[in-house]
Amino acid sequence: MISLPEGRTLIALADVSGKGMAAALLSANIQALVRSMSSTGAEPLALAKQINQHLCRHTPSDFFATAVFLLLSRDSGEVTYVNAGHNAPIVFAKGRIQPLGATGIPLGLFPDTNYEARTAPLDPGASVLLFTDGLTDSIGGDDPEIRVEAMLQGEEDMKETMLKLRSLMKARLTLDDVTIVLVARHPLRRSTS
Amino acid sequence: MSRAKRVVTWAAILVQGYAIYALMTRSFVWPILWPSVRTVFIVGIVVFYLAYTVMNGLLASELVRKTQLESEQAAARKIQRTLIPEKLEPLPSYEIETTSPSAMSAATTST
Numbered sequence: 001m002i003s004l005p006e007g008r009t010l011i012a013l014a015d016v017s018g019k020g021m022a023a024a025l026l027s028a029n030i031q032a033l034v035r036s037m038s039s040t041g042a043e044p045l046a047l048a049k050q051i052n053q054h055l056c057r058h059t060p061s062d063f064f065a066t067a068v069f070l071l072l073s074r075d076s077g078e079v080t081y082v083n084a085g086h087n088a089p090i091v092f093a094k095g096r097i098q099p100l101g102a103t104g105i106p107l108g109l110f111p112d113t114n115y116e117a118r119t120a121p122l123d124p125g126a127s128v129l130l131f132t133d134g135l136t137d138s139i140g141g142d143d144p145e146i147r148v149e150a151m152l153q154g155e156e157d158m159k160e161t162m163l164k165l166r167s168l169m170k171a172r173l174t175l176d177d178v179t180i181v182l183v184a185r186h187p188l189r190r191s192t193s
Numbered sequence: 194m195s196r197a198k199r200v201v202t203w204a205a206i207l208v209q210g211y212a213i214y215a216l217m218t219r220s221f222v223w224p225i226l227w228p229s230v231r232t233v234f235i236v237g238i239v240v241f242y243l244a245y246t247v248m249n250g251l252l253a254s255e256l257v258r259k260t261q262l263e264s265e266q267a268a269a270r271k272i273q274r275t276l277i278p279e280k281l282e283p284l285p286s287y288e289i290e291t292t293s294p295s296a297m298s299a300a301t302t303s304t
Contacts, residue, residue: 001289003282020262024269024276031276074284158290166292177273182290 001181002038007074010038012047013181014067014107015086015132026063030055030107034069044069044082045117048104052084052115055108064108068100068130077122077185082115087133087145092152093126099149100128125187127158131165134178138169158184194255205248212241 002010012034016023033051042050047069055065066086072079081089085106088099104115122128129152136144151164165180194202216237220226277293 001278001281003284009284019266019269021265021269021272024272027276028272072287074286158288162290162292166294169294177293179277179293180291183284184288184290186286186288 002035004038004041004071009072009074010034010044011070011072011130011181011183012038012067013070013086013130013132013179014065015134015179016065017063017106022063026055026059026065030065030067043117044071044080045115048082048084048107048115049113052107052109052113053111056111059108064106066106066133070100070128070130072122072183077124077126079120079122079128080117081120082117084115087131087136089128089130090149090152091120091122091126091128092149093123095153096126097149097152122183122185124185127161127182127184129161129165130179130181130183132177132179134176135165135169135180137176138178140170144168158182194251198251198255202248202251205244205251208244209241209248212237212244216241 002012004010012031014027014030014034016026016030018026030051033054034047037047037050048067051067055063065084067084068081068086068089069084070079070081070089079091079100081100082104083089083100083102084104085102088101091098091100098120100118100120103118105113129148131148136148139147141147147168148165151168152161162180162182169178214223215221215233219230219233221228221233221236281289281291283289
Protein backbone atom coordinates (compact mmCIF):
# COMPACT_ATOMS: atom_id res chain seq x y z
CA MET A 1 0.00 0.00 0.00
CA ILE A 2 1.47 3.29 -1.09
CA SER A 3 0.09 6.70 -0.23
CA LEU A 4 0.18 9.02 -3.21
CA PRO A 5 -0.41 12.74 -3.59
CA GLU A 6 -3.91 14.14 -4.22
CA GLY A 7 -5.56 11.87 -1.68
CA ARG A 8 -4.92 8.64 -3.51
CA THR A 9 -3.64 5.29 -2.28
CA LEU A 10 -2.23 2.52 -4.42
CA ILE A 11 -2.90 -1.02 -3.27
CA ALA A 12 -0.89 -3.63 -5.16
CA LEU A 13 -1.06 -7.35 -4.59
CA ALA A 14 0.98 -9.80 -6.69
CA ASP A 15 1.54 -13.53 -6.70
CA VAL A 16 4.64 -14.88 -8.40
CA SER A 17 4.80 -18.30 -10.07
CA GLY A 18 6.99 -20.93 -8.49
CA LYS A 19 8.49 -21.19 -5.04
CA GLY A 20 11.82 -20.72 -3.34
CA MET A 21 14.56 -18.16 -3.72
CA ALA A 22 13.89 -17.29 -7.37
CA ALA A 23 10.23 -16.53 -6.69
CA ALA A 24 11.09 -14.49 -3.58
CA LEU A 25 13.62 -12.41 -5.50
CA LEU A 26 11.15 -11.84 -8.32
CA SER A 27 8.57 -10.66 -5.74
CA ALA A 28 11.15 -8.23 -4.34
CA ASN A 29 11.90 -7.03 -7.86
CA ILE A 30 8.21 -6.42 -8.61
CA GLN A 31 7.70 -4.63 -5.30
CA ALA A 32 10.68 -2.34 -6.02
CA LEU A 33 9.29 -1.61 -9.49
CA VAL A 34 5.86 -0.76 -8.09
CA ARG A 35 7.36 1.55 -5.47
CA SER A 36 9.68 3.36 -7.85
CA MET A 37 7.09 3.70 -10.63
CA SER A 38 4.29 4.84 -8.36
CA SER A 39 6.55 7.54 -6.95
CA THR A 40 6.76 9.00 -10.44
CA GLY A 41 2.97 9.08 -10.68
CA ALA A 42 2.40 5.89 -12.68
CA GLU A 43 -1.23 4.76 -12.65
CA PRO A 44 -2.41 1.10 -12.56
CA LEU A 45 -2.49 0.78 -16.34
CA ALA A 46 1.06 2.07 -16.77
CA LEU A 47 2.24 -0.08 -13.88
CA ALA A 48 0.80 -3.23 -15.43
CA LYS A 49 2.17 -2.51 -18.90
CA GLN A 50 5.66 -1.56 -17.78
CA ILE A 51 6.07 -4.35 -15.25
CA ASN A 52 4.83 -6.82 -17.87
CA GLN A 53 7.44 -5.59 -20.35
CA HIS A 54 10.14 -5.64 -17.68
CA LEU A 55 9.35 -9.24 -16.73
CA CYS A 56 9.20 -10.33 -20.38
CA ARG A 57 12.60 -8.78 -21.08
CA HIS A 58 14.50 -9.64 -17.93
CA THR A 59 13.15 -12.90 -16.52
CA PRO A 60 13.04 -16.46 -17.90
CA SER A 61 9.91 -17.24 -19.89
CA ASP A 62 8.57 -19.67 -17.28
CA PHE A 63 8.36 -16.91 -14.66
CA PHE A 64 5.22 -14.86 -14.47
CA ALA A 65 3.12 -13.09 -11.87
CA THR A 66 -0.52 -12.36 -11.38
CA ALA A 67 -1.20 -8.94 -9.92
CA VAL A 68 -3.89 -6.49 -9.10
CA PHE A 69 -3.23 -2.74 -8.95
CA LEU A 70 -5.94 -0.76 -7.27
CA LEU A 71 -5.83 3.02 -7.09
CA LEU A 72 -8.18 4.36 -4.47
CA SER A 73 -9.32 7.98 -4.47
CA ARG A 74 -9.85 8.37 -0.77
CA ASP A 75 -12.41 11.19 -0.88
CA SER A 76 -14.63 9.96 -3.69
CA GLY A 77 -14.10 6.26 -2.98
CA GLU A 78 -13.58 5.62 -6.68
CA VAL A 79 -11.35 2.65 -7.40
CA THR A 80 -9.36 2.42 -10.63
CA TYR A 81 -8.00 -1.04 -11.10
CA VAL A 82 -6.07 -3.32 -13.41
CA ASN A 83 -6.34 -7.03 -12.74
CA ALA A 84 -3.57 -8.97 -14.48
CA GLY A 85 -4.88 -12.52 -14.20
CA HIS A 86 -5.22 -12.34 -10.43
CA ASN A 87 -8.06 -13.69 -8.31
CA ALA A 88 -10.82 -11.13 -8.65
CA PRO A 89 -10.93 -8.70 -5.72
CA ILE A 90 -14.44 -8.45 -4.33
CA VAL A 91 -16.24 -5.20 -3.53
CA PHE A 92 -19.02 -5.94 -1.09
CA ALA A 93 -21.60 -4.05 0.93
CA LYS A 94 -24.82 -5.19 2.57
CA GLY A 95 -25.41 -8.24 0.43
CA ARG A 96 -24.15 -6.62 -2.79
CA ILE A 97 -21.13 -8.36 -4.31
CA GLN A 98 -19.09 -7.02 -7.20
CA PRO A 99 -16.03 -9.00 -8.30
CA LEU A 100 -13.35 -6.95 -10.05
CA GLY A 101 -12.56 -9.50 -12.76
CA ALA A 102 -9.43 -9.86 -14.86
CA THR A 103 -8.66 -7.05 -17.26
CA GLY A 104 -5.63 -8.78 -18.75
CA ILE A 105 -3.46 -11.87 -18.59
CA PRO A 106 -0.70 -12.43 -15.98
CA LEU A 107 2.41 -10.25 -16.15
CA GLY A 108 5.50 -11.60 -17.87
CA LEU A 109 3.89 -13.81 -20.50
CA PHE A 110 3.79 -11.66 -23.68
CA PRO A 111 5.48 -8.26 -24.04
CA ASP A 112 2.77 -6.64 -26.16
CA THR A 113 -0.17 -7.57 -23.94
CA ASN A 114 -2.91 -4.97 -23.66
CA TYR A 115 -4.30 -4.29 -20.23
CA GLU A 116 -7.43 -2.38 -19.45
CA ALA A 117 -8.10 -0.09 -16.52
CA ARG A 118 -11.61 -0.09 -15.11
CA THR A 119 -13.28 1.82 -12.33
CA ALA A 120 -15.62 0.74 -9.58
CA PRO A 121 -17.19 2.71 -6.77
CA LEU A 122 -16.36 2.01 -3.15
CA ASP A 123 -19.36 3.59 -1.50
CA PRO A 124 -19.42 4.56 2.17
CA GLY A 125 -19.87 1.37 4.17
CA ALA A 126 -18.54 -0.80 1.36
CA SER A 127 -15.37 -2.89 1.53
CA VAL A 128 -13.00 -4.48 -0.91
CA LEU A 129 -11.33 -7.83 -0.38
CA LEU A 130 -8.08 -8.68 -2.15
CA PHE A 131 -6.52 -12.10 -1.80
CA THR A 132 -4.07 -14.50 -3.39
CA ASP A 133 -5.00 -17.93 -4.74
CA GLY A 134 -3.56 -19.49 -1.57
CA LEU A 135 -6.86 -18.57 0.10
CA THR A 136 -9.11 -20.33 -2.41
CA ASP A 137 -6.69 -23.28 -2.68
CA SER A 138 -6.73 -23.76 1.08
CA ILE A 139 -10.53 -23.66 1.22
CA GLY A 140 -10.80 -26.53 -1.24
CA GLY A 141 -14.04 -27.91 -2.61
CA ASP A 142 -15.62 -27.15 -5.96
CA ASP A 143 -16.38 -23.45 -5.64
CA PRO A 144 -14.22 -21.81 -2.99
CA GLU A 145 -14.88 -18.35 -4.51
CA ILE A 146 -18.60 -18.83 -3.98
CA ARG A 147 -18.00 -19.81 -0.35
CA VAL A 148 -15.95 -16.64 0.14
CA GLU A 149 -18.64 -14.50 -1.50
CA ALA A 150 -21.38 -16.17 0.56
CA MET A 151 -19.41 -15.45 3.72
CA LEU A 152 -18.94 -11.80 2.80
CA GLN A 153 -22.64 -11.21 2.27
CA GLY A 154 -23.52 -11.45 5.93
CA GLU A 155 -20.51 -9.73 7.47
CA GLU A 156 -20.00 -6.08 8.32
CA ASP A 157 -17.26 -6.16 10.95
CA MET A 158 -13.76 -6.24 9.46
CA LYS A 159 -12.05 -8.24 12.18
CA GLU A 160 -14.91 -10.71 12.20
CA THR A 161 -14.70 -11.01 8.42
CA MET A 162 -10.97 -11.69 8.58
CA LEU A 163 -11.43 -14.31 11.30
CA LYS A 164 -14.15 -16.03 9.30
CA LEU A 165 -12.01 -16.01 6.15
CA ARG A 166 -9.17 -17.60 8.08
CA SER A 167 -11.51 -20.16 9.57
CA LEU A 168 -12.48 -21.25 6.05
CA MET A 169 -8.86 -22.23 5.38
CA LYS A 170 -7.98 -25.86 6.04
CA ALA A 171 -4.47 -26.34 7.41
CA ARG A 172 -3.86 -29.52 5.40
CA LEU A 173 -4.66 -27.66 2.17
CA THR A 174 -2.57 -24.58 3.00
CA LEU A 175 0.45 -25.41 0.87
CA ASP A 176 0.86 -21.95 -0.62
CA ASP A 177 1.36 -18.57 1.03
CA VAL A 178 -1.81 -16.60 1.57
CA THR A 179 -2.28 -12.84 1.62
CA ILE A 180 -5.62 -11.26 2.42
CA VAL A 181 -6.25 -7.51 2.38
CA LEU A 182 -9.53 -5.98 3.47
CA VAL A 183 -10.17 -2.27 2.98
CA ALA A 184 -13.42 -0.86 4.31
CA ARG A 185 -14.74 2.64 3.76
CA HIS A 186 -16.39 4.03 6.87
CA PRO A 187 -20.10 4.66 6.49
CA LEU A 188 -21.23 8.28 6.32
CA ARG A 189 -22.13 9.63 9.72
CA ARG A 190 -25.51 11.26 9.93
CA SER A 191 -25.35 14.69 11.50
CA THR A 192 -27.55 15.10 14.56
CA SER A 193 -29.22 18.39 15.44
CA MET B 194 14.59 -38.69 -4.85
CA SER B 195 14.40 -39.72 -8.50
CA ARG B 196 12.87 -43.08 -9.48
CA ALA B 197 16.23 -44.48 -10.66
CA LYS B 198 17.90 -43.56 -7.36
CA ARG B 199 15.05 -45.11 -5.39
CA VAL B 200 15.36 -48.37 -7.38
CA VAL B 201 19.14 -48.50 -6.81
CA THR B 202 18.70 -47.82 -3.07
CA TRP B 203 16.16 -50.62 -2.71
CA ALA B 204 18.36 -52.97 -4.75
CA ALA B 205 21.29 -52.17 -2.44
CA ILE B 206 19.13 -52.95 0.61
CA LEU B 207 18.07 -56.29 -0.91
CA VAL B 208 21.68 -57.16 -1.80
CA GLN B 209 22.72 -56.46 1.80
CA GLY B 210 19.97 -58.74 3.02
CA TYR B 211 21.07 -61.47 0.64
CA ALA B 212 24.71 -61.10 1.74
CA ILE B 213 23.67 -61.50 5.39
CA TYR B 214 21.58 -64.55 4.45
CA ALA B 215 24.56 -66.07 2.59
CA LEU B 216 26.89 -65.43 5.51
CA MET B 217 24.45 -67.05 7.96
CA THR B 218 23.79 -70.14 5.81
CA ARG B 219 27.43 -70.26 4.57
CA SER B 220 26.12 -70.73 1.06
CA PHE B 221 24.78 -68.60 -1.79
CA VAL B 222 22.24 -71.29 -2.75
CA TRP B 223 21.26 -72.97 0.53
CA PRO B 224 20.73 -75.94 1.18
CA ILE B 225 23.50 -76.66 -1.37
CA LEU B 226 26.70 -75.58 0.28
CA TRP B 227 28.21 -73.72 -2.61
CA PRO B 228 30.90 -72.38 -3.00
CA SER B 229 33.36 -72.93 -0.21
CA VAL B 230 32.74 -71.33 3.16
CA ARG B 231 35.86 -69.19 2.77
CA THR B 232 34.66 -67.86 -0.62
CA VAL B 233 31.16 -67.22 0.70
CA PHE B 234 32.62 -65.31 3.63
CA ILE B 235 34.92 -63.11 1.50
CA VAL B 236 32.41 -62.48 -1.32
CA GLY B 237 29.55 -61.99 1.19
CA ILE B 238 31.48 -59.36 3.17
CA VAL B 239 32.61 -57.53 0.01
CA VAL B 240 29.12 -57.53 -1.52
CA PHE B 241 27.58 -56.42 1.77
CA TYR B 242 29.92 -53.45 2.12
CA LEU B 243 29.59 -52.49 -1.54
CA ALA B 244 25.78 -52.41 -1.27
CA TYR B 245 26.03 -50.63 2.09
CA THR B 246 28.28 -47.94 0.57
CA VAL B 247 25.98 -47.43 -2.44
CA MET B 248 22.91 -47.16 -0.20
CA ASN B 249 24.62 -44.77 2.22
CA GLY B 250 25.89 -42.62 -0.64
CA LEU B 251 22.45 -42.28 -2.18
CA LEU B 252 20.75 -41.57 1.14
CA ALA B 253 23.42 -39.03 2.07
CA SER B 254 23.06 -37.23 -1.28
CA GLU B 255 19.31 -37.09 -0.73
CA LEU B 256 19.82 -35.68 2.76
CA VAL B 257 22.14 -32.99 1.39
CA ARG B 258 19.64 -32.13 -1.35
CA LYS B 259 16.78 -31.85 1.16
CA THR B 260 18.85 -29.75 3.56
CA GLN B 261 19.82 -27.38 0.74
CA LEU B 262 16.18 -27.13 -0.34
CA GLU B 263 15.05 -26.41 3.20
CA SER B 264 17.67 -23.72 3.78
CA GLU B 265 16.77 -22.13 0.43
CA GLN B 266 13.11 -22.16 1.38
CA ALA B 267 13.89 -20.63 4.76
CA ALA B 268 15.87 -17.85 3.05
CA ALA B 269 13.07 -17.30 0.53
CA ARG B 270 10.54 -17.12 3.35
CA LYS B 271 12.73 -14.56 5.12
CA ILE B 272 12.87 -12.42 1.98
CA GLN B 273 9.12 -12.66 1.54
CA ARG B 274 8.48 -11.68 5.15
CA THR B 275 10.59 -8.55 4.70
CA LEU B 276 8.47 -7.62 1.67
CA ILE B 277 5.27 -7.61 3.69
CA PRO B 278 4.90 -4.33 5.61
CA GLU B 279 4.81 -4.81 9.37
CA LYS B 280 2.63 -1.77 9.88
CA LEU B 281 0.35 -0.03 7.44
CA GLU B 282 -0.17 3.71 7.24
CA PRO B 283 -3.61 4.53 8.57
CA LEU B 284 -6.03 5.80 5.94
CA PRO B 285 -8.47 8.43 7.20
CA SER B 286 -12.09 7.28 6.73
CA TYR B 287 -10.95 3.76 5.91
CA GLU B 288 -10.21 0.66 7.90
CA ILE B 289 -7.62 -1.81 6.73
CA GLU B 290 -7.20 -5.37 7.87
CA THR B 291 -4.52 -7.64 6.44
CA THR B 292 -3.22 -11.09 7.09
CA SER B 293 -0.52 -13.13 5.42
CA PRO B 294 -0.32 -16.55 7.00
CA SER B 295 2.30 -18.50 5.11
CA ALA B 296 2.18 -22.24 4.63
CA MET B 297 4.37 -22.56 7.73
CA SER B 298 3.63 -19.53 9.92
CA ALA B 299 1.06 -16.84 10.41
CA ALA B 300 0.98 -13.09 11.05
CA THR B 301 -1.75 -10.50 11.15
CA THR B 302 -1.61 -6.72 10.92
CA SER B 303 -4.36 -4.19 11.08
CA THR B 304 -4.82 -0.43 11.14
